[in-house]
Amino acid sequence: MKKIINKPEAMVNEMLEGIYLAHKDMVEFVNDDYHCYVTKNKIENKVGLATGGGSGHLPLFLGYVGDGLLDGCSVGDVFQSPSAEQMFEVTKAIDSGAGVLYIYGNYNGDIFNFDMAAEMADFEEDIRVETVILADDVASPAPQPGEKSTRRGVAGMFFVYKCAGAAAKRMMDLDEVKRVAEKANANVRTLGVALTPCIVPKVGRPSFQIKEDEMEIGMGIHGEPGMRTGKLQPADEIVNEMMEQILNDLPFQSGDEVAVLINGLGATPLEELYVMYRCVAHILEEKKIDVFKAYVGEFASSMEMAGASISLLKLDDELREMIADPADTPFFTQM
Amino acid sequence: MKKIINKPEAMVNEMLEGIYLAHKDMVEFVNDDYHCYVTKNKIENKVGLATGGGSGHLPLFLGYVGDGLLDGCSVGDVFQSPSAEQMFEVTKAIDSGAGVLYIYGNYNGDIFNFDMAAEMADFEEDIRVETVILADDVASPAPQPGEKSTRRGVAGMFFVYKCAGAAAKRMMDLDEVKRVAEKANANVRTLGVALTPCIVPKVGRPSFQIKEDEMEIGMGIHGEPGMRTGKLQPADEIVNEMMEQILNDLPFQSGDEVAVLINGLGATPLEELYVMYRCVAHILEEKKIDVFKAYVGEFASSMEMAGASISLLKLDDELREMIADPADTPFFTQM
């Protein structure tokens, strides 16, 4: 395990301390607990937006706390949900009278804890909490009516944060912000490809293997099994296969307008992400799907995993404006 | 070689095409050559700032072309200088009457080609060109009076770009912008540590080896030999060793004010960079050196190399303002 860390058990706390030290003008923690991360810029009567999830995915999740985005985030251990109590503390800290919206990925552990936290917020503090659970990974099953969705939330969550953050900043009320978040969530699709595994520091060895000449299409951001394993292909072939799955899932259609995100999982260089974007742009042009804005970089990582994901968000007039709005956090700035 | 690319020979051009497609509102190429990269936002009578260098270091070098930073960049093949002709084409495109400043790293190939380009600019177009050659890597020898400096330019170059970019944006003249760039260059120091090698796509195998349990302190961003190889240490010990070298080199002293950059070389997760920053902040606090601003992320990478570097820039009133000024490029935005 080649990591620049001290004791594996200390990693998350030391990383968080580093973040608070580096960005003391913008963010702080509450309840004497590094894991309860909130913006310093609280806006009276704005709907509070909270997310949360495991560490190991920077800039996800806490990186989207800041101006024009989210207000707070509870942070877990590597790939572990934060606790209900931590979520509750963040909820109290960010509520400024207009209620709080929980926006987080569709993972059991997070759901159990956010549900407990919402109960505490209602019961102990009379804070109205609404929830939007994010699920954009086309490698996991599409939601079936009446059944609990098992579709995972991955990098496309960024788009939902962006839209909900802009809606809240425009002082929409809780129901409206929730409506925008749900629309963005319904309109976003992601698929990833992994080339190498990552290592949870406390475990100390890769939690799965990918053969030296192979890749796995659809692997989740914690190494969850994907759609297929196969020989590593040239970039254009990988992207073609991924785009076909993504486009068919919503489906996206000729005449649509989209925002695109090419997300690096950690070890994959930015150079390769742009090689992928080139191919994505060509496919979209051929299908007569317009690109309003392209994001390329690391938006939801899995520590040192090599690989990337492609996300598309279908826009309407409202979502286009939400995407275009400015935002400013220590990890993401858009003018 | 696990890369998401097509033919290795096509990598740089395909990456550049991806960049132009993704950011068509902000940047373009001139002379029908992807390697001649310029901002779309040309400001009349502003000093033109140009850099250049090999590919494989994104966001270095072209990532710093944009508002409040540089105006143009000539782009070479992976780890290769662009040609004199390409530099000359960029020079012509960005000159808007106030002359052009070349700012680039102290590498033979770049120097030879920038020198040829400056001659062409003078001889063929009567454009006044000045040059500042950047050298911040304390792992390579400090400049000796009267001798050609062999100190390398690495991640700290970002700070010089930032200061020169702000100076030019404030419409200082060529001599003034050059003075600011030289001051920043004289005040910046960097040291890196590498954990794993990177692979030049056309070569197809690592150009050097680091043993499974070892690290190399001071390795250059192309894998140039460092100061020492040794067993991988805990983060705090690595940072202590690096900081001692950096602080002694300028030297930085109690009462100084600095900007800090923790730069990831490619495969090292952001989490680990913040673990490092925590230790840097503690050391600086103990030494009574004030941190004005901290940057943490990938600013000068070596494709999939694992490792990181620490840069310190000593500030005075002028440089503090230059660092604080806003900037906006597809790869770096500061409000």
Next chain:
Amino acid sequence: MIITHLEFKQLLNAWAEVMLQHKDYLIGLDSIVGDADLGLTMSEGFAAAVHAVEDLDETDIGKLSYFSGKAMSRAVPSSMGTLMSQGFMSAGKALRGTDKLDEQGIAEFFEAYFDGVKNLGHAELGEKTFLDGMIGSLEILKEGAETGRSLKESAPMIIAAADKDLEKTTTMIAKHGRAAARGEASRKLVDPGAAVAKLMLTSFAEFVLENE
């Protein structure tokens, strides 16, 4: 057999130990279906449960169970961590004011534990979860309490049932958690959460046999 606050703490201890011993086993199972964390969360979670109550001067088993669950929920808020803490907290609420558990009390403890998990997780039997790993043992305990069978007699039956229940999860399709994303392909795999149930119940049965 009568379980007082002393035996309850010993039982917690035994569970913490068995999770520690099977840390790699659980990591291995979860690395096939999920995110490879279960060995860590269970060993840490049960250790936190032990730690929270070991020095408490408290004889109310309900309170001990509740506090151990709350501590676990802080320590390991993973799916299983939260479900297990919910189990302890629900059992704690059900047994509040009790300072001795006989056969009847033990059956109540496990039933409330089971219901706590079920209420938070909204899972049904047959959906390849912890519940499926516990159900057989729970029925033996409940039946034993009704028919007056001693825990000592039930213990070997529990060991056999826990083993069979775990085996049976390899015939089910996962509907919850990370494994669910696999659909049909999840069927032939052992459910890691059910393996935790087997460890808890087997370890409980051995505790009974050793202490009787």
Next chain:
Amino acid sequence: MIITHLEFKQLLNAWAEVMLQHKDYLIGLDSIVGDADLGLTMSEGFAAAVHAVEDLDETDIGKLSYFSGKAMSRAVPSSMGTLMSQGFMSAGKALRGTDKLDEQGIAEFFEAYFDGVKNLGHAELGEKTFLDGMIGSLEILKEGAETGRSLKESAPMIIAAADKDLEKTTTMIAKHGRAAARGEASRKLVDPGAAVAKLMLTSFAEFVLENE
């Protein structure tokens, strides 16, 4: 021996081939001292030089040399690429209007090449560069031209000198390029640029021996 535009193109060809054959050797040398690119840049650079002039209907060796250098500078703008292209361009300027090279002309060609590299790179002899790999052979050629010795006679001397010169770089401290960062530690290493000089000169000598 007389070199016309035809032999000059053949010589370029021979150089391109020898660089291709020694691609991995040069990568290896440069990976110890520098950035491991030299095998790529030299094989590509000389191939570009060949390509630029092979179909040119041009008998002026000066122009052929100049254009091959310019093509190389576009193709491989690395240190050695730029220095080598500068060598060809300088030689081209010096020989402009010449369509035959005798012993004298050959010596002029290599001298101008050497000077071109020296002027752009600002290196002195003994600073562990390409120049140190070429100097001995250049002196043999100059002396041969002065004393009327045939190229055929000089050829074996060049092969020996080029070998010795390269060996001698292992006694020098690098003052230029990436290797310079190593200071004293650079001393015992073979200079990759000097290895290119040896390849060029040895290959030239063999060309002479084969064509005489």
